[in-house]
Amino acid sequence: MPVSAVALKTVDLPEFGEPTVMPLVQRRTYEARIEALLARGAEAGLDAFAVYGDREHAANVAYLSGYDPRFEETLLVIVPGSQPKLLVGNEGWGYAEICDGPYERVLYQTFSLPAQPRDRSASLADTLAACGLKAGQQIGAIGWKPFGPADGGFGETTLDLPSFIADTLPTLAGDRGAVVNAANLLMNPSDGLRAINEADQLASFEFAATFSSQGLRNVLGNIEPGMSELQAARLMGINGLPLCCHPMLSAGRRAPYGLPSPRLDIIKRGDPVTMAYGIQGSLNARAGFLVESAAELPREIDDYIDKLVAPYFAAVVDWYETIGIGVAGGALWKAVHDRIGDPFFGVSLNPGHLVHIDEWMHSPVFSGSDIKLGSGMALQVDIIPATGTSYFTTNIEDGIALADEALREEIAARYPEAWRRIEARRAFMGDVLGIRLKPEVLPFSNIPAFLPPFWLSRNSAMTVARR
Numbered sequence: 001m002p003v004s005a006v007a008l009k010t011v012d013l014p015e016f017g018e019p020t021v022m023p024l025v026q027r028r029t030y031e032a033r034i035e036a037l038l039a040r041g042a043e044a045g046l047d048a049f050a051v052y053g054d055r056e057h058a059a060n061v062a063y064l065s066g067y068d069p070r071f072e073e074t075l076l077v078i079v080p081g082s083q084p085k086l087l088v089g090n091e092g093w094g095y096a097e098i099c100d101g102p103y104e105r106v107l108y109q110t111f112s113l114p115a116q117p118r119d120r121s122a123s124l125a126d127t128l129a130a131c132g133l134k135a136g137q138q139i140g141a142i143g144w145k146p147f148g149p150a151d152g153g154f155g156e157t158t159l160d161l162p163s164f165i166a167d168t169l170p171t172l173a174g175d176r177g178a179v180v181n182a183a184n185l186l187m188n189p190s191d192g193l194r195a196i197n198e199a200d201q202l203a204s205f206e207f208a209a210t211f212s213s214q215g216l217r218n219v220l221g222n223i224e225p226g227m228s229e230l231q232a233a234r235l236m237g238i239n240g241l242p243l244c245c246h247p248m249l250s251a252g253r254r255a256p257y258g259l260p261s262p263r264l265d266i267i268k269r270g271d272p273v274t275m276a277y278g279i280q281g282s283l284n285a286r287a288g289f290l291v292e293s294a295a296e297l298p299r300e301i302d303d304y305i306d307k308l309v310a311p312y313f314a315a316v317v318d319w320y321e322t323i324g325i326g327v328a329g330g331a332l333w334k335a336v337h338d339r340i341g342d343p344f345f346g347v348s349l350n351p352g353h354l355v356h357i358d359e360w361m362h363s364p365v366f367s368g369s370d371i372k373l374g375s376g377m378a379l380q381v382d383i384i385p386a387t388g389t390s391y392f393t394t395n396i397e398d399g400i401a402l403a404d405e406a407l408r409e410e411i412a413a414r415y416p417e418a419w420r421r422i423e424a425r426r427a428f429m430g431d432v433l434g435i436r437l438k439p440e441v442l443p444f445s446n447i448p449a450f451l452p453p454f455w456l457s458r459n460s461a462m463t464v465a466r467r
Contacts (some may be wrong), residue, residue, distance in 0.1 A: 006463065050181065052144070057143065068099075157181070232275075269456075301392075327377050429443060
């Protein structure tokens with residue numbers, strides 16, 4: 001049932017704590033993932049895989065190997081019956097060893113940065129041939145993006161790889177072979193291997209989300225007029241964990257654009273402010289005005305709560321109360337658009353998506369989607385109004401997981417500290433905010449559905465007022 005009313009109230013946001021235990025994905029899990037990919041490939045008629053990664057697009061190769069390139073490109077070559085080969089450049093050579101993935105390292109120095117040594121590597125064609133790629137094979141190339149019917153004629157023969165790799169692979173496959181884009185085997189939102197996560201992976205996402213959400217909580221609790229954007233962003237306490245996107249914080253005229261990085265611009269009382277912090281496996285975002293109440297807003301938007309924030313929060317509550325195992329992605333889209341589908345709200349992107357090592361892996365949430373959400377999925381509530389008006393925006397972006405009873409029991413048994421945080425967040429959302437979650441919904445954020453529209457009123461947030 002949709003909520004009947006929401007209201008701004010004084011809220012006591014508990015301290016959920018930060019991790020003292022870091023979950024790690026085990027080597028045997030990477031081995032199992034590679035075997036699963038080979039099995040999917042065999043069903044699809046594929047004989048081998050070439051999985052690409054670089055600093056910005058590391059998720060697919062990292063999912064299979066545990067190796068995330070820091071400066072260079074990389075290519076993971078997977079051929080049945082032999083140890084996967086990981087092609088790395090000069091600086092990746094040592095790092096690939098400490099990552100300890102299920103692969104044999106191969107030095108391919110063209111992946112190195114310009115002007116670094118190139119004196120110990122064969123050509124790419126010869127290197128790939130030595131890795132087991134050969135004429136007649138059907139090779140699945142995996143970059144970071146699958147293509148579909150709406151992509152202007154691009155399809156499975158379109159490779160999202162650098163041309164020097166994309167041009168070389170067909171020469172190995174020859175006339176009797178083929179090279180196809182196989183990213184959907186990992187990324188398809190209905191049955192891609194990365195759409196469903198193991199307990200270790202979900203625990204690592206919760207670990208990341210705890211830190212990224214706590215960073216935003218620190219800003220909400222300590223930002224003051226007169227700070228520069230850089231000073232405010234420093235409050236996030238960015239701790240060195242690998243990021244999935246640039247940290248974002250901007251105020252004033254740049255804030256409506258959402259994506260800018262902080263500068264030395266001074267944040268003034270009354271400014272709109274937006275911020276986001278994402279670690280691999282998580283992203284959290286919030287937006288609001290640096291005021292204590294609506295009385296400080298310009299007269300033309302003094303109904304900011306009633307016109308924008310309240311209907312938005314009601315849509316977020318409906319999202320949280322709708323989502324669950326077996327729910328179609330289209331039901332989530334409808335729950336949101338029934339509330340804030342009016343053009344004023346400017347909600348154009350998918351209201352929710354799968355989150356993984358990359359902040360946006362794919363999305364089962366779109367109009368008419370019959371993709372059923374499953375246990376093991378990690379998703380992000382990501383409903384972004386873009387009013388294009390002086391009302392600015394309001395925003396909640398937080399991560400959750402869906403876990404059936406068996407998966408919940410496994411997480412609770414193996415990661416009791418994380419489980420205590422999850423249970424405390426669920427209790428806060430239900431008892432304080434009034435959001436009724438299904439048992440399978442596991443919130444990962446230390447500001448779970450906490451929406452303060454006025455950032456100088458530290459404990460005022462939107463809540464459900466049921467009749």
